[in-house]
Amino acid sequence: MPEFTPGTRVRVREDFPVGHIRTPVYIRGREGVVTRKFGTFPNPETLAIGRDGLPAKALYEVRFRQADLWSDYKGGAEDTLDMDIYEHWLIKV
């Protein structure tokens, strides 16, 4: 899978598979910007069911604007939320 360089605008997959998913439902389908890559880590979705987690997945920090997440957000216009998201949950916009 190609790398997402910092600054890349991404959307989180809007998908609802069964299992141990580390991508919270509230962020699925939302758009943000990649701020850094943390490295590659065993996939928690397969680790959780007794497998080896391989192939390892790249883990990114993605920054979202709070105003894009909550239509009724009351706070600073610049307020943000950072989340760690594995590559297979991200789609380049």
Place this chain on the structure above:
Amino acid sequence: MQEPAHTHDHEHDHGDHGHTPHAPPQPDEKIHSYYQVLGLALKELLIDKGIITADEVRKTIEFRDSITPATGAKIVARAWTDPVYKARLLADGSEAIHDFGLDMGGTHLVVVENTPAVHNVIVCTLCSCYPRNVLGLPPSWYKQREYRARVVREPRAVLAEFGTQLPANVEVRVHDSTADMRYLVLPMRPKGTEKMSAEQLEALITRDSMIGVSLPRDR
């Protein structure tokens, strides 16, 4: 002189004065939850099968108890007083804490710095991920659904309930730790503390200021 039987519950020395002993303690009314029972059963099975020992369990608990917010305060105070260390801590938190004999184990420490423009707050909406290897066990509110649900969607209201009011032009940045990273907030060093030593500064650095729901003490 015979003392009257008494029902108050103050602490006093039960020496050899000859009054009727207090009533025996009431049985513990606490009922274990399903998962507590499951955990206890698993522990007992592992011990019975010789996979772990009770001594190892106790030692692990002692090790966990030895890490407290004072541990994190030492890291922050060093960063406040040593610019080279601060740069290392922000670049690779997991590596920098080795200086204090600490290790993140299977997770990674990401230190996020508060500045005049950005205030960071930590949460784990999915469970209760917390930088236990530098702050110890999380406070109970950190694990509760109310904090976890609200701090991502109304962080300023939650901060206000902790007594923390931030100017509107400060960006509040919530970190939802969903994966292998554990977050520690590096608070801003309070004004007027320029002459304080790292040891004196440690007393200003509270647990909540390293989670990001409050600011460090200023004196």
